[in-house]
Amino acid sequence: MLFSYNLQKDLKGFTHNMQRVLSYLKKNSVFGMVEIRKIYRISMSSRYGIIDDIELSSCVNHIVTIYNNYRRSSVFSNNVSISEICRSIDKSIVMSKYIDVDKYLKLPDINLLYKNNKTINIFFPKSFSLKEIKNLVNIVDFYTLNFDSKVVSTEGSVFECFVDLKILGSSFDWIGTQMSTYYYLSSCAVASNQGYMERDYSYTVARDFKDLDEPMFVGKSSAQKSIAKLNSKKIVTQISPVIIKSDISYELFIDLKRAINGYAVFKKSTFLLNCIDKQIFPDWLNIFENPFLDKGLSSNLFDNEGIATKSRKIIDNGVLKTWLLDTYSASRLNISSTGHAGGIYNWLISTNKKVIQSFDQILDLMYTGFLVTELFGDGVNIVTGDYSRGACGFWIDHGKIKYPVHGVTVSGNLLDMWNNIISLSNDINVNNSIQCASILIDKVQISGY
Known part of the structure; x- marks a missing residue:
C-alpha cells in the first residue's frame, strides 16, 4: 500500500x-x-x-x-x-x-x-x-x-x-x-x-x-x-439566445452566491441589496440547499464556526429568500447566522415545470443561437450586476450544432440574464457544489466581429 x-x-x-x-x-x-x-x-x-x-x-x-x-x-x-x-x-x-x-x-x-x-x-x-x-x-x-x-x-x-x-x-x-x-x-x-x-x-x-x-x-x-473545437470560427456581434452547457452552468449561480454573501450585504456592495423576498429569477425556478445530501460534494453538518447547517430555500419560485451569513456578518445586520462560514452546501437547481426537457429538446427550442461550453475571465461586477465574459462553444442552426465558435464575449446584466432564463434541461451535472443542468437564456448580447 x-x-x-x-x-x-x-x-x-x-x-x-x-x-x-x-x-x-x-x-x-x-x-x-x-x-x-x-x-x-x-x-x-x-x-x-x-x-x-x-x-x-x-x-x-x-x-x-x-x-x-x-x-x-x-x-x-x-x-x-x-x-x-x-x-x-x-x-x-x-x-x-x-x-x-x-x-x-x-x-x-x-x-x-x-x-x-x-x-x-x-x-x-x-x-x-x-x-x-x-x-x-x-x-x-x-x-x-x-x-x-x-x-x-x-x-x-x-x-x-x-x-x-x-x-x-x-x-x-x-x-x-x-x-x-x-x-x-x-x-x-x-x-x-x-x-x-x-x-x-x-x-x-x-x-x-x-x-x-x-x-x-x-x-x-x-x-x-x-x-x-477544431477549425472554430468567429461570429458577428448580435443579440441571440444562448445555452450554457451543464458543464459550466453552475458559474451563473456562483455570481448569485457572491451577491448574497453577508459581507457584500452589510457593506452595501451588492446589486441585490434590496432584493430579499423579491423575484430575481423566473417564477418556475428554485434553488434548494441540502447540507445533508449523502455523498454530496459540499455536505456538512456544521460550518467553520460550529453552527449547525440547515436545509433551506435559497430561491423559491424565483424569489430570493435568504442571505448567506456567518456570525460576524449576521451581527452587522442584526440577524442570526445562517451557518455559511466557509461556503455553501449542495445547491440543487430545479424547475417546477411539469415537463422537463432533454438537452436536444432545448437545442430545438432555441433553434438558432450560441451554445456556450467555456467561459473565461472574471468580468462580473457584483456591485452593479454587469456581466461580461469571454466565451467559446458552438453555433446552433435549426436545432443542430453547425460549427465551433471562439473569440466572443457574452455580456449583459445578471438580473436580466436570470429573468430571461427560458428553460432548464435534464442533464444535471453533479460534479460541483452547485448541481445544475444546461440553461437556455433568451436575448443575450454576443460580441464577435
Missing part, C-alpha cells in the same frame, strides 16, 4: 488534545475556537503511459481563534500537540490586545451550534496500491490518445484521493467532528487538424471511488471535446 492511515486513532488522539486545550482556554478566561485538521492525499499523473509525478502527503495543522473583549486574533501552526496549541492560545491572547475593538466580533451563538443529532454519508475510505493507480491513469491516457488520429498529444491524466478529518471545538465545551473522502480523475487531450490545434479536458469527482466515471469514458470525453 502507498500508505496506511487510522482515522479512528487520529480522532481519538485529537479529541483528547482538544479537550485539554479547551480546558486551558477556559482557564485564561477568554472565549475562543480551536480547529484541528488532518488530510491524507495521494496524487499521480501519467503521460503517454509514463508516470511523471507521484505525491503522497499527510498534512496536519491547527488554528486557534480568540475573541477577547470584542477583539479577534488567530494563530496557525502545523504542530497539533497539546503544548503547541496552548502556546498558540497564549500568542493569540497577546495579539488580540493590539487589535482595535469591534463590537460585532463575538463567538457564535451557543444555541446555534451543531448538536450531534444528524449524520451524513461522505466518508468512503479505500486503500490503493501503486500498481492500481498506475493502471487507472494509464487506461485514461490510452483511450485519450487512441480515440481518433486527430488527437496528437495529451497533457496527462491525473488521479487524486483526499481523506479529511476535521475536529472543531469552542470554549462552550462544544466539540464537533467530521470525516470525509474525495476522489478525482481527469484527462486533457490535444487535437490538431489542418494547422489548427485545440485542447480540452474531462474530469469526474465523487465522495465514493465507486461513483467515479469509468476511466475509458473520461479519456474518450476529453479527446472528443478537443476534436469538436
Whole structure:
C-alpha cells in the first residue's frame, strides 16, 4: 500500500488534545475556537503511459481563534500537540490586545451550534496500491490518445484521493467532528487538424471511488471535446439566445452566491441589496440547499464556526429568500447566522415545470443561437450586476450544432440574464457544489466581429 492511515486513532488522539486545550482556554478566561485538521492525499499523473509525478502527503495543522473583549486574533501552526496549541492560545491572547475593538466580533451563538443529532454519508475510505493507480491513469491516457488520429498529444491524466478529518471545538465545551473522502480523475487531450490545434479536458469527482466515471469514458470525453473545437470560427456581434452547457452552468449561480454573501450585504456592495423576498429569477425556478445530501460534494453538518447547517430555500419560485451569513456578518445586520462560514452546501437547481426537457429538446427550442461550453475571465461586477465574459462553444442552426465558435464575449446584466432564463434541461451535472443542468437564456448580447 502507498500508505496506511487510522482515522479512528487520529480522532481519538485529537479529541483528547482538544479537550485539554479547551480546558486551558477556559482557564485564561477568554472565549475562543480551536480547529484541528488532518488530510491524507495521494496524487499521480501519467503521460503517454509514463508516470511523471507521484505525491503522497499527510498534512496536519491547527488554528486557534480568540475573541477577547470584542477583539479577534488567530494563530496557525502545523504542530497539533497539546503544548503547541496552548502556546498558540497564549500568542493569540497577546495579539488580540493590539487589535482595535469591534463590537460585532463575538463567538457564535451557543444555541446555534451543531448538536450531534444528524449524520451524513461522505466518508468512503479505500486503500490503493501503486500498481492500481498506475493502471487507472494509464487506461485514461490510452483511450485519450487512441480515440481518433486527430488527437496528437495529451497533457496527462491525473488521479487524486483526499481523506479529511476535521475536529472543531469552542470554549462552550462544544466539540464537533467530521470525516470525509474525495476522489478525482481527469484527462486533457490535444487535437490538431489542418494547422489548427485545440485542447480540452474531462474530469469526474465523487465522495465514493465507486461513483467515479469509468476511466475509458473520461479519456474518450476529453479527446472528443478537443476534436469538436477544431477549425472554430468567429461570429458577428448580435443579440441571440444562448445555452450554457451543464458543464459550466453552475458559474451563473456562483455570481448569485457572491451577491448574497453577508459581507457584500452589510457593506452595501451588492446589486441585490434590496432584493430579499423579491423575484430575481423566473417564477418556475428554485434553488434548494441540502447540507445533508449523502455523498454530496459540499455536505456538512456544521460550518467553520460550529453552527449547525440547515436545509433551506435559497430561491423559491424565483424569489430570493435568504442571505448567506456567518456570525460576524449576521451581527452587522442584526440577524442570526445562517451557518455559511466557509461556503455553501449542495445547491440543487430545479424547475417546477411539469415537463422537463432533454438537452436536444432545448437545442430545438432555441433553434438558432450560441451554445456556450467555456467561459473565461472574471468580468462580473457584483456591485452593479454587469456581466461580461469571454466565451467559446458552438453555433446552433435549426436545432443542430453547425460549427465551433471562439473569440466572443457574452455580456449583459445578471438580473436580466436570470429573468430571461427560458428553460432548464435534464442533464444535471453533479460534479460541483452547485448541481445544475444546461440553461437556455433568451436575448443575450454576443460580441464577435
